Amino acid sequence: MIRVLVADDEPMIRAGVRAVLATDPGIEVVAEAPDGHEAVEQVRLHRPDVAVLDIRMPGTDGIEAAAEIRRTVPGTGVVMLTTFGEDDYILRALGGGAAGFLIKSGAPEELIAGVRAVADGAAYLSPKVAARVVAHLSATGAGALAGRRTAARERIGALTARERTVLVLLGSGLSNRRIARQLHLVEGTVKAHVSSILARLGVENRAAAAVVAHEAGIVPLTGPAEER
Structure with a gap:
């Protein structure tokens, strides 16, 4: 069973992510958090296999939370949820140790695939994220x-x-x-x-x-x- 924490400042997004992950019998959401600080605390408490973090949250954002999780609970892989227009955040998160990057508007099966890949020790770049990162790095x-x-x-x-x-x-x-x-x-x-x-x-x-x-x-x- 893959144990997951979900962190997002929007309750509806958290509920949506939980609902999608619940369709996979091999995945269990063990905790939720409304911000990065609480996400780190919940990870320390529950020691999930994967933390799914919104890349931008009030206070401690997903990037800071990811770095702290990787430093203090290295056994937990981090998947970032992002939206279009957050390319700079994605590049920062790459340096912070996040292993997965998904677009919030992506297909539900992509979320499951990303969580499973990171839980298995792999890196997962949503095709849309990969395309945007390459385009952003390439300037114009x-x-x-x-x-x-x-x-x-x-x-x-x-x-x-x-x-x-x-x-x-x-x-x-x-x-x-x-x-x-x-x-x-x-x-x-x-x-x-x-x-x-x-x-x-x-x-x-x-x-x-x-x-x-x-x-x-x-x-x-x-x-x-x-x-x-």
Whole structure:
């Protein structure tokens, strides 16, 4: 059973997220919070597998809460809920250790997929979020976009063929366990590949590595890869 905390300053959003997650018998919402400070306290109390946080909340926002959760309860993965126009917040959250990013107006099954992916130790970027992050990083104009893509491809050029394959699967939302299964490797080997990928790309976490993969155009802007 995946245990989840939901934090949003709007009661209707919290109720909606709870209702969607309740459709999956393998997910249980164990706590709710109206702001980031309370979210951190509830995470410390309940130790959920995943905390679903609104990226913008009064007082302590989702980004600050995510950083504190990752610092004090590292066993809890963080999924950020965002809306269009919050690209700067998303970029800040990437640096704060959030592993999942979802658009509030996205499909219900995407919320479930994101929670399950993060609970399984993967990074999950909603296709819409990935597209917006890449576009935002690329500023404006085809030249800027081409420049970002070229830079990203140069960065992944330092990877071995196996590491590149692992990066594609990581960027598609697969956990180490699922990557190992798909590539017929032991999980420890995949973990070593992921550590090497992060070091070679110069990023701190899987979500940031996934952004580089999307920038380079090696991951299709679709949902997470299916279990095989």
